[in-house]
Amino acid sequence: MQALVYTLIALSAAGVGATAYFGLTFTPAEAILAAVVFGCVCVVLMERTLRQRAENRLEKAIEDLSRLLATDAQAGAVLGQRINAMADVNADLRLEGVEADISVLGTVIRQVAEAVAEIEDRVAKPQPAGRERMISATPPPAPVRETEPVIPVETLRQAMADNRLVYHIQPVVTLPQRRPQGYDLVPRLMLEDGDLADQDDFMPRRSGQDGRGGADLLRQIEGIGLAEAITICRRARSSGQPIKLYIPLSRATLGDSVAAEQLLASLEANRVIAEGLTFSIAEADWQSLSTPERAIAAAVAKKGAGFSILNVKSLRVDVAELASQSVRSLRIDAARFIESPETYTDFHASDIADYLARFEVVLLATGIANERQIIELLDDGIALVQGPYIAGPGPVRPDLVVETGRAPRQQLRRAEI
Incomplete structure (x- = not known):
């Protein structure tokens, strides 16, 4: 161009x-x-x-x-x-959740298949003896009425006035190493002849707001236990070996404004050790908490402490809601769970502990009486146990020396820190 x-x-x-x-x-x-x-x-x-x-x-x-x-x-x-x-996405956690869901789904499918086969064979074959590992939807048994304590309330008041209440500790251990994970603070009453009475023999069963039900004594006993626990935790932390303590708690304390205020004040003043404090409360008390009492429990959780539900009769509960309320463990009777797991849950016995662990709630088996129960619980994935076979309640040593390694059986049976 x-x-x-x-x-x-x-x-x-x-x-x-x-x-x-x-x-x-x-x-x-x-x-x-x-x-x-x-x-x-x-x-x-x-x-x-x-x-x-x-x-x-x-x-x-x-x-x-x-x-x-x-x-x-x-x-x-x-x-x-x-x-x-x-x-920023925690892929491992999500994968663990998916794997747990898949495992539960597979278990449910297996349960359905085995249940259908069992129904087909029920007419021709009798039910097998021994422990049935497959769980049915059997409703939980009716609650058993608790007996009154052997020691009357008046005698307990006199013993409290004489300062004869002592606190011992009973270890909660992890399997299979049997290392102490924490310690139950166990109230015991020193009798006039020098013998020690267990808490079932003197602890008031009713937590009404009047003195007749022993609510004032419960508040006094639990207040002493909290002070004892704070002292032990502070000394153990000062020695460089912090421990976890389970402290008894009831509606008698949560429902009383003065006792609840003292409880919150003690936790506020000891926030540095609050993470090591877990309050043990009976399932009946936990389920019957009123709105003000639940507000006190939520305030306790905000201070850093947690809760352990005692004498759980059924695991058919909203675990996510319990976890949001700072419930850290659910305690079940080991013998009943091994012999009749269907009374607790519709899940397979080996899956329920993993399911609770997804919400950071631990299943704790109590009342261990022999080695066979430990083996059965290990098969079911339950790692926290407590009972007389592991160790009974024992006094706290004044120097508060905590053994963090594997404790020999003799030391565990003395239940000394």
């Missing part, structure tokens, strides 16, 4: 020279000069036009490139945000 333009310029210059020579009577030299000047001027104008056009194209290309770079930078920022979001 440029060659054609330059050809036309040359022809135009020749035409101008011929016009100047023939029409304007220029001399040959002047006509040639006029043609050359005209051609140069045309070439300069043409080059200037071409350069402006090239510059415009270059500017447009630069603008397009800038827009592309800005788009790439924005896409890179979005990609970086997505990568950061993916990096």
